[in-house]
């Protein structure tokens with residue numbers, strides 16, 4: 001029997017995230033995924049800065065799950081929340097996707113993640129049409145939609161759902177007319193249904209969630225036997241002193257609290273380049 005066989009899982013979304021989550025979750029866990037769209041998730045924050053996200057990414061996902069529990073009779077809920085920005089160390093665009101599941105029956109909370117640079121997240125300010133076309137082609141338009149405003153990132157009105165070249169040209173002329181500087185602000189639309197690359201990343205985060213769910217506690221067999229601590233100190237290959245690399249993972253069962261260690265998850269020794277002594 002699969003882990004959620006015969007149970008309903010409710011997903012709160014108005015951006016069709018079920019396209020990414022439903023097939024993976026249903027086939028792996030035996031659940032039925034039910035979409036709840038009676039709540040406007042944009043109230044919790046939008047990528048276009050119309051509504052600022054007040055809580056952290058994880059807290060926002062938890063908030064969505066709380067709302068889904070309230071609105072539905074289901075006792076398992078799932079939420080997805082993404083963020084976009086720059087890589088912490090390099091000027092490349094970066095996407096972090098979280099898919100958070102909560103099972104009220106056992107009070108289990110598990111999340112899957114995708115983290116990487118595979119995103120078209122970008123914007124441009126321009127006053128000329130060829131540059132608009134060049135930007136559009138670079139970010140995968142028209143399969144990936146665009147958003148446009150006059151002048152700058154806070155300009156009004158905002159034109160969304162630009163999904164074809166006719167739309168794009170009309171939006172450009174409309175925004176230019178309203179613009180004080182003659183320029184328009186164009187950005188990629190990061191809403192899941194308007195962005196196939198993001199949809200794919202949500203699917204990858206869902207797969208990561210499934211991997212975590214499928215690991216069972218060796219003692220009580222509860223699902224979701226998870227890494228709760230990462231311990232550094234893999235010995236250096238040259239001097240055997242502890243390095244910055246991972247020495248072991250600690251797994252803990254959320255139900256019976258049984259713990260296990262996985263030692264040397266990344267090899268027996270660290271390359272000397274990670275050693276404070278050999279490579280200070």
Ligand SMILES: [Zn+2]
Pocket residue numbers: 217218219220221222253254255256257258
């Ligand atoms: Zn257990």
Ligand SMILES: [Zn+2]
Pocket residue numbers: 236237238239240241272275276277278279
């Ligand atoms: Zn060393």
